[in-house]
Amino acid sequence: MDDRKNGERGEMKRRTFVKGALAAGAAAMASPMLPRWAFGAEKDQKTIDMEEAAMQIEQAYKTDPVAMRALEAAKTIAKGKKDLELTIFMPAGAVINFMPFTKIWEKETGSKLKFFEVVNVEVDQKLMQEAVTKSGKFDVLPTPPLSLVDLVDAKLLLDIGPLAQKFDPELTGPNGIVEGMDRFTMYYKGQLWGINSDMDIFSMYLRDDMLNDPKNKEAFQKKYGYPLDTPKVYKQLFDQIKFFDDPKAGFAGGFAYRKRALCWMGWLQQFASNGLWMFDENMKPNIDNEVGLKVLEEQVEIQDYCNYKTKSYNWNDIYKNFAAGKGYTAFGWPSLGKYANAPNTSKVIGKVRTAVPCGTEVKGTLVQCAQASLGRCLSVSNYSKNPEFAYCYIQFATAPIVSAFAVSKATGLFDCYRKSHFTNPVVEKAYPAGMLPVLQETMKAAVPGFFLRGGKEYKDALDAQLNAAYAGATKPKDALKNISEEWEKITERQGREGQIARWKELREYYPAAFKKVAG
């Protein structure tokens, strides 16, 4: 240090001290904003993902004609407009799916993207609030399929059919959205209300290592009289769960969803696999019968071999326990496959087999059904100040190649929804080996949920009674009777004619095997 800057005894002068202190303070305040690797620490997975994706997508998006059409149109709209901004409303955790191409969009169009995040469970309420207030605060909305009908009837969503015709987002064809599921997640009354950005399908996950173990194979064959392999029917699955359940070793035969708000999926999926419609053509409930009762009784019985007999596991408890290697099987969304393959969360990497959910043999036909009640599509708000510009963003974000980068985010919320995703090398890297083809097959067995007006009411009425039956608070027979009565009330309240029309539409999208036996 130059002593002439300081006092006689080399002491720091006040000005020098203040400058140094300010610099140190500024550095201390800025340090939390720097990535961990700036301190010499290893980059975290999120940063690596984002940097890798950014490098690849810079070249790749230009080869995507769907994306380029949207981009060119957006640039035309944005020309001459200062401070053009889009507000994208997203569930928390999904924004990372958009990060790879946000900068590209902003750079190309000269506009700004603002993301508004809300916790997943509050998205529906926020959407309905927007329907009531009509504030126009959001341009792009994350429409869940369960709420699609309600949001359309509440006049929140813009019919983007004409815009889709103008700019062609390639919803069909080899790069199109997965058929069947596209109809009941994006369309209502024949009109297009959004473009899928995430498709969730309930898949079956099994411990591959345990299935391949010769000792297990021998013991199982001896006990049950048939080979141990991927279960095709529910009876085989339940046999395997009982076989592998080992409470003394702290190993669960399986993990089942028994907590309030999660009970309905498993039962509905198994019920559907018996080839029975949950409503008849006049929207009369069709579940209080021998089949409904048998399914519920089987589900009640098998829970003694699941979750170490606990019925209060949330979905993330099931994910954690399965990935920790504490159970043989679990149903889950594609995220469970990714979670069980991630180095920082899983002890069963490479040991998990994904399979199409098992089904039931009905009149000689194997009917496999997979619940497809979650997921999202991107919609344009009816109150957006820039609806065409917002639509262009949606088309860009869901374009075949651009969206591949979105769904490949290991830490994001979104999963494959275009046919091209299943063979895209960027996407393949994010999923465990062999999972994508199975996911694609599973989507062919997709069964729509309560995509009716008041869908959440139907779902909750079913869930509450199933939950009560699983807890022993209600007898299965009474639970089914109560559900039927509640569903009837809801149908009357929502308007039977409208519900019949929508139900008729949804029946078209059931799997082929189901329709063959259901008639």
Add this chain to the structure above:
Amino acid sequence: MWKKLTSLPVLMVAPVQLLIWFMVIFPTIVLVWLAFCYWTPQTGKSWWHADWTWFHNFYELIFDDPRFIWSIVRTIIIFGVCMSVELVAGMIMALLFQTKFFGKKLLVSILIAPMMVIPLVIGQSFYMLFLAQGPINQVISWLTFSNFQFDWLSHPIWAMVPIMLGEIWNWTPLVFLIFMSGLTTVPENQIRAAQGLGATPTQIFFRISLPILKPLILLVVVIRGMEIFKIFDLVFVLTRGGPGNSTETITMYMYNVGIEYMRVSYIAASAFIVLALVVIGAVRILKPLQYQLLED
């Protein structure tokens, strides 16, 4: 009159008063309107174009919705149990803290700490405590020399226990603080006189302190009762109203029906029914105080 209204003090508080009236009165008017209409956002109409249905919502709630009635019954049960325990525990703690001892101030600070914890955090903590493989069952296993793995949160009756315990743990300190202050207002000379006449501490408490504290106790019951009626966070995190609807309190019911199902006007009507019940209850409880004030 006009001079009074345009006087400086009135003009200075007028903007805030008007704002408060707008924030309270306007929503109340909208709520009353909705309670007598049929309206959900799914109708696609604005709420002021809702169809007038007179008392249909009220009728359906009272005579055709057992879920609503049972949610009120459950809330009253929670109120009864939690209030009783909080009053007794708070009073016992307050009595114990009447004498001076080493570390009293520190102990008071520790005891009132639960009040500072957000109910959501309490819910999450009690969720972990009451899991089948959680610490509560572990302690019971040690005490009973058995493998106790009871699934508290999935039992239709016992699922209430974690909810009530969470509520009691969170708010007993407040009751304790109020009673601790209240006990300092009991006249010393009356106690000394009673002691001089040979009264036992129990007699002094029941015959002198408790009657003097009666108004305070009633006030605590009303204030805490209104808060207990609003219990939501604990129920949401612990059980979501399950199993089935067996722990669904009135606020959980209103959340499910009003926010999840968006039956806005129906819930507006239920809000008025609940308000009426709470007001009637509060007036009944505070009636003795009215007489006391009149006597004074």
